[in-house]
Amino acid sequence: MSVDAAELRRRTAELLATHPPASTDRLEFLRARFDAGLAWVHYPEGLGGLGAPRSLQAVVDAELEAAGAPDNDPRRIGIGLGMAAPTILKYGTDEQKQRFLRPLWTGEEVWCQLFSEPGAGSDLAALGTRAVREEGSGDWVVDGQKVWTSSAHLARWAILIARTDPDLPKHAGITYFLCDMTDPGVEVRPLRQITGEAEFNEVFLTGVRIPDDRRLGEVGDGWRVAQTTLNNERVAIGGMRLPREGGMIAPVARTWRERPELRTHDLHQRLLKLWVEAEVSRLTAERLRQQLVAGQPGPEGAGMKLAFARLNQEISGLEVELRGPEGLLYDDWTMRRPELVDFTGRDAGYRYLRSKGNSIEGGTSEVLLNIVAERVLGLPAEPRTDKDVAWKDLAR
Amino acid sequence: MSRTEPDLLYSEEEEALRAAVRDLLTDHCDPAGVIARAESDTPHDRALWKSLAEAMGLAGLLVPEELGGQGASHREVAVVLEELGRSVAPVPYLASAVVATEALLECGDRELLGRLASGRTVGVLAVGLHLAPGDALPAVRLEDGRLHGEVTGVADAAAADVLLVPAQDGGLYAVEADAVTVTPQTSLDLTRPLATVTLTGAEGRRLGDTEPAVRRALRSAAGLLTSEQLGLADWALTETVRYLKERKQFNRPVGGFQALKHRLAQLWLEVVSLRAAARAAADALTTGEDTDLTVAVAQSYAGPVAVHAAEEALQLHGGIGMTWEHPVHLCLKRAKADSIAHGTSGAHRAAVAGLVDLQAP
Numbered sequence A: 001m002s003v004d005a006a007e008l009r010r011r012t013a014e015l016l017a018t019h020p021p022a023s024t025d026r027l028e029f030l031r032a033r034f035d036a037g038l039a040w041v042h043y044p045e046g047l048g049g050l051g052a053p054r055s056l057q058a059v060v061d062a063e064l065e066a067a068g069a070p071d072n073d074p075r076r077i078g079i080g081l082g083m084a085a086p087t088i089l090k091y092g093t094d095e096q097k098q099r100f101l102r103p104l105w106t107g108e109e110v111w112c113q114l115f116s117e118p119g120a121g122s123d124l125a126a127l128g129t130r131a132v133r134e135e136g137s138g139d140w141v142v143d144g145q146k147v148w149t150s151s152a153h154l155a156r157w158a159i160l161i162a163r164t165d166p167d168l169p170k171h172a173g174i175t176y177f178l179c180d181m182t183d184p185g186v187e188v189r190p191l192r193q194i195t196g197e198a199e200f201n202e203v204f205l206t207g208v209r210i211p212d213d214r215r216l217g218e219v220g221d222g223w224r225v226a227q228t229t230l231n232n233e234r235v236a237i238g239g240m241r242l243p244r245e246g247g248m249i250a251p252v253a254r255t256w257r258e259r260p261e262l263r264t265h266d267l268h269q270r271l272l273k274l275w276v277e278a279e280v281s282r283l284t285a286e287r288l289r290q291q292l293v294a295g296q297p298g299p300e301g302a303g304m305k306l307a308f309a310r311l312n313q314e315i316s317g318l319e320v321e322l323r324g325p326e327g328l329l330y331d332d333w334t335m336r337r338p339e340l341v342d343f344t345g346r347d348a349g350y351r352y353l354r355s356k357g358n359s360i361e362g363g364t365s366e367v368l369l370n371i372v373a374e375r376v377l378g379l380p381a382e383p384r385t386d387k388d389v390a391w392k393d394l395a396r
Numbered sequence B: 001m002s003r004t005e006p007d008l009l010y011s012e013e014e015e016a017l018r019a020a021v022r023d024l025l026t027d028h029c030d031p032a033g034v035i036a037r038a039e040s041d042t043p044h045d046r047a048l049w050k051s052l053a054e055a056m057g058l059a060g061l062l063v064p065e066e067l068g069g070q071g072a073s074h075r076e077v078a079v080v081l082e083e084l085g086r087s088v089a090p091v092p093y094l095a096s097a098v099v100a101t102e103a104l105l106e107c108g109d110r111e112l113l114g115r116l117a118s119g120r121t122v123g124v125l126a127v128g129l130h131l132a133p134g135d136a137l138p139a140v141r142l143e144d145g146r147l148h149g150e151v152t153g154v155a156d157a158a159a160a161d162v163l164l165v166p167a168q169d170g171g172l173y174a175v176e177a178d179a180v181t182v183t184p185q186t187s188l189d190l191t192r193p194l195a196t197v198t199l200t201g202a203e204g205r206r207l208g209d210t211e212p213a214v215r216r217a218l219r220s221a222a223g224l225l226t227s228e229q230l231g232l233a234d235w236a237l238t239e240t241v242r243y244l245k246e247r248k249q250f251n252r253p254v255g256g257f258q259a260l261k262h263r264l265a266q267l268w269l270e271v272v273s274l275r276a277a278a279r280a281a282a283d284a285l286t287t288g289e290d291t292d293l294t295v296a297v298a299q300s301y302a303g304p305v306a307v308h309a310a311e312e313a314l315q316l317h318g319g320i321g322m323t324w325e326h327p328v329h330l331c332l333k334r335a336k337a338d339s340i341a342h343g344t345s346g347a348h349r350a351a352v353a354g355l356v357d358l359q360a361p
Helices: A005-018 A026-035 A054-066 A078-091 A094-106 A222-238 A249-258 A265-293 A301-322 A324-328 A348-359 A365-376 B012-028 B031-038 B046-055 B074-087 B093-107 B110-118 B210-246 B258-287 B291-322 B328-338 B345-355
Strands: A111-114 A130-133 A140-150 A157-163 A174-180 A186-191 A200-210 B123-125 B141-143 B146-155 B162-166 B171-176 B181-184 B194-203 B205-209
Touching: A005 A026, A005 A054, A026 A094, A054 A265, A078 A094, A078 A111, A078 A157, A078 A174, A078 A222, A111 A140, A130 A157, A140 A157, A140 A174, A140 A186, A157 A222, A174 A200, A174 A222, A249 A265, A249 A301, A249 A348, A265 A301, A265 B258, A265 B291, A265 B345, A301 A324, A301 A348, A301 A365, A301 B258, A365 B258, B012 B046, B012 B074, B031 B328, B046 B093, B074 B093, B074 B210, B074 B258, B093 B110, B093 B123, B093 B162, B093 B205, B093 B210, B110 B123, B123 B146, B146 B162, B162 B194, B162 B210, B171 B194, B171 B210, B205 B210, B210 B258, B210 B291, B210 B328, B258 B291, B291 B328, B291 B345
Parallel strands: A111 A157, B123 B162
Antiparallel strands: A130 A140, A140 A200, A157 A174, A186 A200, B141 B146, B146 B194, B162 B171, B171 B205, B181 B194
16 A cells, blocks of 8 residues: 555654654754655655655655754755665665665765766766776776866765776766765865856866775666766756746846836836746746656656756846846855855856856756757757767767 | 645546547648638638537537536636647637637626527627737727727627627627628738627627626636647647658758757747646636736747747748648738737736736836
């Protein structure tokens, strides 16, 4: 019998009774919640879930929030929750699932993602970080450079893809690993970006040793495994649930109402158009969510990130303009390494500059348009000159 | 989020209704027939109307069962309009089964509601098609109980059996079509032709107050028109994708060129977004929750998307898209006309501004 809402309420009440939030240590509470199967109810029993419909998570979350229970600060561990966890769940061994999912969910262990490289951006499968198997020990020794790694300086673990066979075509010679960020061969350097701060890092891997039991999936199957991660990344970036006038439109709407002296007819027309588009985009995301709940996942997910990026950029650009002479100023160029990134945080100038990344990170808008055209509309794929060529012979 | 979100999906019953309407239209509303009819003396397809309205009972979807209707909701009407939009069907469905029916529901006129719901009578509200829900209403003179005046730009008036006419006393009058003169106007959209309605001492029966009846009718029309626009846009996208997979130039399918793929992918995103907006509007009209804003948002979004889809379809079809023979012009003309019908995008954005307190300078 599958677990229903009433049963989840009962179990949540039980958790709250045995671990009263007011008198229970935060971490202890989170661990108990995981062990009660109330962390992510759609996960299997024993791994933080109860095999319940994903939509019922909201039931648990609402009860816990009402009781003042601590949460796992999901914004701080987004890569772990949104990308590493579903991939480990799908491809991990029982030992890997047992070892990694609980501290991942509680936030005791932060995760980062070692995918992009200076020479492998949109063409991620061309990556050149090498993992060579050592005879005898069977360990993998990894050398290479990764880039655009958020949270690398906080992370305990990384999901990593590396080339294990350069003689095969590029998609075939990749393997997926779980990399220990405390290994002495891992060096993390901040990468300063146009906003002035460094939310990302470059990660240099020099002789990093990874035991074979931290390989995820088969040798050479890393590209397929990575698809699970990447699909979840796009959902995570574009699929946030917002209230009406939430997200990037909120600050500009507020400014418009509070500062009538800034209003012009031109800005008014543009603001209204963007307000409507933001609302329609929100409804589109809501429709996608309803389809998922009803068990009819639609292909809209691929498009949500496109809309999200364009709207963030246009809305924040409009806001800088709306501010007129203040739009010529910037709040602070100090180099910092923020723990959390809020696209809608700080001032209009920051939001404008940060949103430029929204059409690049997690798949550029151009690549996403190709994906929609080919996978959703079934239009012919781009001509591939690299498909049957050994990775080592590709132009670079 | 204290508001509950609208139901944006299609129910199984709604999908079954769609399939039935599409089957009928596939068999009885092919593009060549629509094009041929457009310039004939009978621009409306009465046989198709009979099948849809009488045989399938779709004219009475909004009318309660005790008044002879189906007792369905705006959600079902929206699905019908999506399909009629896809086929650019020349039937007075929006005019009679939505606009006139809503006005009569507000007036509570059982006799006429029954006639319209049966599909045997076509009712048309005598106001210009361009009128937005908040616009000032036209009104004809009332002298000694007789109606005098002229209303232009009335959609589907030529198909009307009865006209609902706003008069200067603030009342809405039912006038039988044979008591007025209907003069066709040469219309951009040949499949939803406009006409001038001239009343010279016509006899009318007072149904009730104009203001609430017409406001209700036009709000429903604006909201449900988005579903017709969705149907148009969806047809344009689907048909263009199909054609570009088939059409070869430079020894390749044209649909393989990235410049075109990106345009189609962009259009797809607009169409799925319009689907969410149109479903939201249909649901809001059904539940009565948050209706004014949801309709204004949907209608201000829908116009440009349907026009964009039709314009892209034409351009990406190349020369064949410029021919009278190819149906893309039916879609373009309907989409462009729809962008003005029941309020332009800008008019609905102005309504949004008032509703969410984003005031003009």
